[in-house]
Amino acid sequence: MASEDASPSLDILGARSRFLVESSVHFLFHFLILFIFLLLSVREPEGFFVWNGPPFSNGQPIVKLERVPCTNVRFSEDGSRLMVMKSDSVISIYDCDNFKEIRSFQVPNVAAADLSPCGTYIQTFQKSSTPQEKNVILWKTETGEAVYQLFQKNMTKTTWPSIRFSSDEAVACRMATNEIQFFDTTDFPKGILYRLRVPGVAAFEVSKAPGSHVAVFVPESKGSPASVQIYACGKDLQSQPLARRSFFRCSTVQLNWNRGSTGLLAVAQSDVDKTNQSYYGESKLNYLTTDGTHEGLVPLRKEGPVHDVQWSYSGSEFAVVYGFMPASATIFNKKCRPILELGSGPYNTVRWNPKGKFLCLAGFGNLPGDMAFWDYVDGKQLGTTRAECSVTSEWSPDGRYFMTATTAPRLQIDNGIKIFHHNGSLFFKKMFDKLFQAEWKPVSPDKFGDISELIKSVGSLKVAETKSQGSGSASRKAAPSNPTATKPAAYRPPHAKQAAAIQAELLGESPTPEMSKNALRNKKKREKQKEKKAAEAAAAGI
Amino acid sequence: MVHVSFYRNYGKTFKKPRRPYEKERLDAELRLVGSFGLRCKRELWRVQYALSRIRNAARDLLTLDEKDPRRIFEGQALLRRMFRYGLLEATQNKLDYVLALTVESFLERRLQTVVFKAGLAKSIHHARVLIKQRHIRVGRQIVNIPSFLVRVDAQNHVGVSLTSSLTQTGRPGRVKRKAQKAAAKKSAGGADEDDED
Numbered sequence: 001m002a003s004e005d006a007s008p009s010l011d012i013l014g015a016r017s018r019f020l021v022e023s024s025v026h027f028l029f030h031f032l033i034l035f036i037f038l039l040l041s042v043r044e045p046e047g048f049f050v051w052n053g054p055p056f057s058n059g060q061p062i063v064k065l066e067r068v069p070c071t072n073v074r075f076s077e078d079g080s081r082l083m084v085m086k087s088d089s090v091i092s093i094y095d096c097d098n099f100k101e102i103r104s105f106q107v108p109n110v111a112a113a114d115l116s117p118c119g120t121y122i123q124t125f126q127k128s129s130t131p132q133e134k135n136v137i138l139w140k141t142e143t144g145e146a147v148y149q150l151f152q153k154n155m156t157k158t159t160w161p162s163i164r165f166s167s168d169e170a171v172a173c174r175m176a177t178n179e180i181q182f183f184d185t186t187d188f189p190k191g192i193l194y195r196l197r198v199p200g201v202a203a204f205e206v207s208k209a210p211g212s213h214v215a216v217f218v219p220e221s222k223g224s225p226a227s228v229q230i231y232a233c234g235k236d237l238q239s240q241p242l243a244r245r246s247f248f249r250c251s252t253v254q255l256n257w258n259r260g261s262t263g264l265l266a267v268a269q270s271d272v273d274k275t276n277q278s279y280y281g282e283s284k285l286n287y288l289t290t291d292g293t294h295e296g297l298v299p300l301r302k303e304g305p306v307h308d309v310q311w312s313y314s315g316s317e318f319a320v321v322y323g324f325m326p327a328s329a330t331i332f333n334k335k336c337r338p339i340l341e342l343g344s345g346p347y348n349t350v351r352w353n354p355k356g357k358f359l360c361l362a363g364f365g366n367l368p369g370d371m372a373f374w375d376y377v378d379g380k381q382l383g384t385t386r387a388e389c390s391v392t393s394e395w396s397p398d399g400r401y402f403m404t405a406t407t408a409p410r411l412q413i414d415n416g417i418k419i420f421h422h423n424g425s426l427f428f429k430k431m432f433d434k435l436f437q438a439e440w441k442p443v444s445p446d447k448f449g450d451i452s453e454l455i456k457s458v459g460s461l462k463v464a465e466t467k468s469q470g471s472g473s474a475s476r477k478a479a480p481s482n483p484t485a486t487k488p489a490a491y492r493p494p495h496a497k498q499a500a501a502i503q504a505e506l507l508g509e510s511p512t513p514e515m516s517k518n519a520l521r522n523k524k525k526r527e528k529q530k531e532k533k534a535a536e537a538a539a540a541g542i
Numbered sequence: 543m544v545h546v547s548f549y550r551n552y553g554k555t556f557k558k559p560r561r562p563y564e565k566e567r568l569d570a571e572l573r574l575v576g577s578f579g580l581r582c583k584r585e586l587w588r589v590q591y592a593l594s595r596i597r598n599a600a601r602d603l604l605t606l607d608e609k610d611p612r613r614i615f616e617g618q619a620l621l622r623r624m625f626r627y628g629l630l631e632a633t634q635n636k637l638d639y640v641l642a643l644t645v646e647s648f649l650e651r652r653l654q655t656v657v658f659k660a661g662l663a664k665s666i667h668h669a670r671v672l673i674k675q676r677h678i679r680v681g682r683q684i685v686n687i688p689s690f691l692v693r694v695d696a697q698n699h700v701g702v703s704l705t706s707s708l709t710q711t712g713r714p715g716r717v718k719r720k721a722q723k724a725a726a727k728k729s730a731g732g733a734d735e736d737d738e739d
Contacts, residue, residue, distance in 0.1 A: 224708045225662070246702040246709060247661040248668075274665060275658075284661050296698040297660055336698075 038396055039096075040403075041073055041082075042417070043437035048073045048084070050099065053440070054401055054419060054428060072437075074115060077167060079397075079442040081119030081141065085110070093122065093141050096441060103144050107137070114161040117208075118169050121147070121188075123162060125155055136162050138188060147188040150174075158203040166211020171233050173214065175204050180214060182233070194235050203253060206233075207261035213242070213290055215264050217253045226250050228266045230290055243288045245295050249274055250284070259315035263334055264288045265298075267306050278305065278324075285309060285320060287336050294336055302328045307348035312356070313445060319350045319359060329361055331376055340379055346370055354445035355399030358382070358422050364390050364404075373402075373424045383424030389414055396440050398448035401427060405438040556587040557594075578649045579658075579666035585689065589648045596620070600640040627651055628694040653678070653690040653700070660700055679703035 038053025128135035134149035229241035250268035302323030329342035390404035416431035663669035707715035
């Protein structure tokens with residue numbers, strides 16, 4: 001009925017204007033969606049503020065939340081809550097829909113705080129000296145009451161956060177000496193539900209989505225090797241590990257679960273390289289599956305450390321950057337077979353696009369910042385560019401933009417953010433005096449349409465704009481050429497400048513003597529024929 | 543030595559060097575023996591002998607005509623074996639590459655070096671001990687031989703065996719069992735003494 005009513009009115013307009021109306025509606029629709037969901041949080045020395053994400057109108061981002069003084073800012077993993085540490089003892093929780101403060105906690109001498117994935121709980125760590133003072137407190141954000149307290153002597157990278165949650169908060173667990181303790185997430189005051197006994201456990205990682213498995217790392221003891229084991233999270237399935245892999249020569253392990261909790265990647269690093277090839281130690285990549293089909297090393301073609309390994313957002317493939325510089329990069333599927341070789345270059349990080357299809361290989365840290373954008377489904381490279389001195393890098397949740405930021409504690413000058421399109425062209429750049437943190441508000445990638453649709457909408461956006469306004473804003477249009485660093489001119493010492501001029505003269509004259517006698521003769525013949533033809537044409541013209 | 547004419551399945555696997563006291567050869571051999579954890583010079587001479595036979599076969603095939611059926615068939619078979627054992631890359635699919643093989647490429651494929659390179663042992667000599675003491679498996683099979691040439695498809699399935707005493711799942715070793723028995727006996731004996739008292 002509605003369409004019948006609409007069509008007569010549209011029929012009045014000509015075909016071209018109908019297209020305009022439709023495309024502008026299309027543009028408004030997508031513009032609105034993008035407007036609502038993409039948000040950026042930026043933290044400076046005075047405080048932090050939140051911007052509406054790209055596309056930016058008039059080349060400048062719109063400020064969504066004004067400056068709030070703080071020392072640290074963190075979103076929850078699903079993006080619904082924002083935790084702000086205002087000073088040494090005040091922590092506020094903001095709701096991300098309207099950015100209003102919903103709760104504030106007074107915690108004297110807080111050293112660290114962490115939000116649970118859905119934002120329902122917050123745990124804080126205070127410095128404490130006596131075992132009687134429970135210095136890790138778990139608060140419920142809605143009601144503001146403390147639901148659980150425990151004592152932890154000190155905080156290290158492997159032991160903070162003390163209580164780990166899965167992404168849907170169905171499972172919560174904590175590591176104690178020789179065991180992993182599981183809690184009931186709806187009812188914390190009940191205490192420990194059940195324990196998983198693992199003698200000598202040093203690090204663990206709960207699988208995120210869903211939280212069905214837990215991976216533990218037991219370091220080397222007297223004669224026995226270090227091992228990584230996977231256990232299931234149920235109460236009755238505890239006795240034997242589902243998969244295990246043992247090795248010597250490792251001091252720390254980084255555990256990396258995929259979405260779907262079917263595979264675990266473990267990078268085993270050691271401080272000393274027994275093969276005497278590297279001063280920095282060695283690292284090996286192991287892959288374990290929960291159904292036990294694969295437990296072993298990932299076959300890497302090149303010797304050297306594993307720089308970065310990341311699972312894709314679908315959880316069925318992973319990318320590894322490995323080897324001594326220039327490093328090679330390869331994409332493997334979940335059966336550990338290589339599906340695409342991405343060549344080699346000065347790269348040490350890899351970032352998957354949340355909507356699939358694209359991948360960014362980059363060299364940050366001690367490398368000059370080359371970035372290569374790949375379309376791995378078709379297997380071709382989209383573009384390369386450079387982002388010098390970047391500290392953090394992240395794709396936007398809808399997958400259209402890639403933001404790199406140069407932040408303060410690591411680098412004190414040239415702080416700023418740069419946003420690139422998915423093919424490497426620069427979209428937006430802003431420098432700050434001092435920038436501490438810049439990140440996207442996390443949104444589940446399922447909320448956005450497929451990336452090809454979004455790219456098409458950008459195209460229709462441009463069409464509507466040019467037709468209606470006649471001149472688009474400069475920042476909206478993609479930069480036509482990739483800004484590559486210009487190669488500096490070769491340095492010539494003062495006396496050599498003259499020599500260069502002389503050489504140019506010499507070389508300029510040499511071509512003619514180089515031509516052979518026959519070639520010269522043919523050249524003269526051709527010129528004569530040309531003159532003859534020109535003369536004939538002139539005569540015919542007259 | 544055994545009287546050869548009665549036994550069919552017997553042949554020499556190594557060749558002693560021509561000059562016994564050549565300084566450079568002795569140094570080079572000792573370096574290889576040390577870095578790959580071999581037991582004696584004979585293990586190295588064994589690999590050299592195998593390599594020289596393979597090179598002779600390749601050289602012999604290269605003298606034949608390019609389209610000779612024997613050259614094609616045997617050449618492909620030889621190359622397939624080289625790929626299978628990881629001695630040649632898949633890109634090096636010509637017989638000439640076989641002539642460029644070295645002793646080190648064979649020694650790298652022994653189970654002893656593969657176990658060390660995979661991080662399963664603390665040193666190359668520790669790897670030999672682990673293999674001989676039956677802690678290492680390839681796939682599901684426990685392999686006891688340090689000079690086992692590991693195939694490319696088996697390389698990622700080298701691990702600690704399931705019944706090994708180094709893991710939690712296996713039976714504890716002889717010394718530990720003895721200590722456990724002594725501890726159990728002591729606690730039982732102590733209880734007896736208390737009863738008697």
